[in-house]
Amino acid sequence: MIRQPENFPETVKEVRRQLALSQEELAHALGVSFATVNRWENGRTVPSKLAQRQFEQFCKNNVKKGTLAMNEVNK
Numbered sequence: 761m762i763r764q765p766e767n768f769p770e771t772v773k774e775v776r777r778q779l780a781l782s783q784e785e786l787a788h789a790l791g792v793s794f795a796t797v798n799r800w801e802n803g804r805t806v807p808s809k810l811a812q813r814q815f816e817q818f819c820k821n822n823v824k825k826g827t828l829a830m831n832e833v834n835k
Contacts (some may be wrong), residue, residue: 784797792811792814
């Protein structure tokens with residue numbers, strides 16, 4: 761079983777809040793389904809390694825743009 765990243769559901773919610781994205785918009789940006797983002801936020805599923813890397817890269821790109829606080833990427 762894949763181990764859930766520490767505080768991942770809260771991190772996803774906070775990233776969405778800071779970027780003013782809906783679950784559907786974040787899902788589209790990451791190339792996953794709305795249901796996947798919803799399940800991550802509710803702690804019902806954990807991201808695959810690929811999805812986790814995509815989320816981390818998405819966050820890093822938004823930090824570079826200045827649209828996301830650095831501390832959210834490092835949680």
